[in-house]
Amino acid sequence: MTDPIRAGRPPRRALSSGEFIAMIAMLFATVAFSIDSMLPALPDIAAELTPGNENRAQLILTAFILGMGLGTFVAGPISDAIGRKRAILGGAALYTLGAALASVAQTLELVLAARLIQGLGAAGPRVVSLALVRDLYAGRQMARIVSIAMMIFTTVPAIAPALSTGIIALFGWRGIFAAFILFSLVSAGWLGLRQPETLPPQARRPLEPGPLWQAVREVLGHRVVLIAIATQSLAFAALFGTIASVQQIYDIRFGLGASFPYWFAATALISAGGSFLNARLVVRLGMRALVILALGFQLVISGAMTLVFAAGVLPAALAFPAFFFWITCVFFMVAPVLGNLNALALEPMGHIAGTASSVTGALGTVLGVLLGAPIGLAFNGTPVPLMISVSVLSGLGVLLMRKIARVG
Numbered sequence: 001m002t003d004p005i006r007a008g009r010p011p012r013r014a015l016s017s018g019e020f021i022a023m024i025a026m027l028f029a030t031v032a033f034s035i036d037s038m039l040p041a042l043p044d045i046a047a048e049l050t051p052g053n054e055n056r057a058q059l060i061l062t063a064f065i066l067g068m069g070l071g072t073f074v075a076g077p078i079s080d081a082i083g084r085k086r087a088i089l090g091g092a093a094l095y096t097l098g099a100a101l102a103s104v105a106q107t108l109e110l111v112l113a114a115r116l117i118q119g120l121g122a123a124g125p126r127v128v129s130l131a132l133v134r135d136l137y138a139g140r141q142m143a144r145i146v147s148i149a150m151m152i153f154t155t156v157p158a159i160a161p162a163l164s165t166g167i168i169a170l171f172g173w174r175g176i177f178a179a180f181i182l183f184s185l186v187s188a189g190w191l192g193l194r195q196p197e198t199l200p201p202q203a204r205r206p207l208e209p210g211p212l213w214q215a216v217r218e219v220l221g222h223r224v225v226l227i228a229i230a231t232q233s234l235a236f237a238a239l240f241g242t243i244a245s246v247q248q249i250y251d252i253r254f255g256l257g258a259s260f261p262y263w264f265a266a267t268a269l270i271s272a273g274g275s276f277l278n279a280r281l282v283v284r285l286g287m288r289a290l291v292i293l294a295l296g297f298q299l300v301i302s303g304a305m306t307l308v309f310a311a312g313v314l315p316a317a318l319a320f321p322a323f324f325f326w327i328t329c330v331f332f333m334v335a336p337v338l339g340n341l342n343a344l345a346l347e348p349m350g351h352i353a354g355t356a357s358s359v360t361g362a363l364g365t366v367l368g369v370l371l372g373a374p375i376g377l378a379f380n381g382t383p384v385p386l387m388i389s390v391s392v393l394s395g396l397g398v399l400l401m402r403k404i405a406r407v408g
Contacts, residue, residue, distance in 0.1 A: 067119020091124015
């Protein structure tokens, strides 16, 4: 099927570039807001619903991520069959239902079930919004749009915990679910009222096993897409391993557990500059080149930090500043790497962007978790295992990306 952008037909967009990017950023932020906002509520939830075993409250995060992972496999194909807007709005409705059920649930088990539903719904905005961008933009322009949206999205982890702390103080932990409902109503309403459908009926694919399997085979049979998925998995592994270890490093290695949220917020805000820089450079340098540059920089910095920390040559006063610089570099590289890899993977898949977005997102996330979990478990009281892991993963990513011809 001919890509409508390559065929020269004008994309169906009515929004200005700035409004479109802001709307996409809000849709992207659904997942981060739904996870980070729950962190301050876990002690209160544990005290009320599972006082005998406080660790069980963490399952509220796990249930949401599980639901999102399951939903990721189907949200894209559904959007290829019924259109982007209906798929996102349907996901938002399911997300809102899950939040409403969680707000009134009286047992932890019911909250977990509601969070699973909420995660299933969140897969719609997470996956389909990327396919929507692909409908309107291609190649470097798509990478630029995604980078700017991610720059806005990156601020969510910095503000969500503080915002939810205020909500808890005023309304209790159940008030957070009302905030989720409001957030979804605003983002879905924005999309529904302002954004025209981007996938015309003649370009849709029936949600049948045969065509769906054919689309999946096409995605997995494309060399550039496979390399992008593999590199994305390595990048996700580095990110997940870092997230799993970072709080313990701050607390155990540097004794800064109490101030960790503020240092993490500073890292998140600084890291937003990675998206801004990528948006400025991607049209000029290309997606492949920027991924190689970002991973190469990460390899050099992480390799150097591994040697310095393993040898113990840094004065005590410089150890934490050096670590903070390194950990911020890791997050700074997320946008240039993941944003450009998403654009590279979807570039040849414009006619099945929804399915391609689901397949690449699901495989990249699942493989990243499988690779990243042992990295977190390798924590030994120092950042050295994490630094070694990030170095190795970055080096492998550079080798993979050099196998892609200069296509973007």
